[in-house]
Amino acid sequence: MIPVIKNHEEQALDRLLEQFKDKPNVEALIKGWMKGVQTTEDSLFDLLENRSIQTAYGIQLDHIGKIVGAKRSGRSDESYREYIQLQILINTSEGTPNDILEILSLITNATIVKSFPHYPVGGNLYTNGDTIPSTLASTLTKAAPIAHGDIHIYHDPDDDCLVPAELVRQTGILVDNNGDEVVDNNGNNIVVGGLGTELSENTWRGVLSELDDSLPDVGIPCEVYIK
Numbered sequence: 001m002i003p004v005i006k007n008h009e010e011q012a013l014d015r016l017l018e019q020f021k022d023k024p025n026v027e028a029l030i031k032g033w034m035k036g037v038q039t040t041e042d043s044l045f046d047l048l049e050n051r052s053i054q055t056a057y058g059i060q061l062d063h064i065g066k067i068v069g070a071k072r073s074g075r076s077d078e079s080y081r082e083y084i085q086l087q088i089l090i091n092t093s094e095g096t097p098n099d100i101l102e103i104l105s106l107i108t109n110a111t112i113v114k115s116f117p118h119y120p121v122g123g124n125l126y127t128n129g130d131t132i133p134s135t136l137a138s139t140l141t142k143a144a145p146i147a148h149g150d151i152h153i154y155h156d157p158d159d160d161c162l163v164p165a166e167l168v169r170q171t172g173i174l175v176d177n178n179g180d181e182v183v184d185n186n187g188n189n190i191v192v193g194g195l196g197t198e199l200s201e202n203t204w205r206g207v208l209s210e211l212d213d214s215l216p217d218v219g220i221p222c223e224v225y226i227k
Contacts, residue, residue: 004045009034053084082106086139095145100125103143104153107136112159124152128159137225153225 005011012034013027020026049055056064057077065072065080070087072080086106093099097115105113108129117123125140133139137151144151154161173181173189182190 005041006038008038008041053081053088056081090139090143093143095143097123100140100143103140105129107139108132108155124154126154126156128156130157132223132225150226155223155225 009031012030013021016026016030050057050060051064053061053064061077061080061084062072065084065087068084068087068091070080070084075083086103089099089103089106093103097117101113101115104110104125104127108127109131110127110129112126112128114126115123116126132155137153140151140153184190
């Protein structure tokens, strides 16, 4: 890292040969030269620092946004800075699960994000974030591999929802990972639509294959966002 010098005048006077020290005319000449040097250095470092995403503002942020393909669209400097960082993540994404989860975590402000891959191509995503923008699914689609199937995002802000396995056109009885039927308080089977049947030979039974030990107390099914 290039060091920033804030005392060019002081350094120059200290470096004078002894025969030139304490000479008013020489000191005045040195101070005049160093004032210009200091002004130039301060301006160059100001320009350098204000061209970074973290410190840029106003038109400097607009230029950065133009480079990465992120329009300001009325955003404040702070929200625009976050949007630019998100766009950079999308631009550099290789479509790996970690890339997708990093973007999902940033967009939704989540503490827990998960990916549940499904054969042959595709998968379900989970977030407990408190922010769900209307463009969430379409944004993640941009960062996903080109051969990726539909994006299914399960939103569980209270960490207590059921997380279904597949979204297929089947209707049946809800069962858990062990193949045990999930019933209501009266012992009645729960009939659901749009769930897979990975653990059951009965094609009319839906399976919650995503349920795991990290979500021991489950409630209503998650909200689902699809693209």
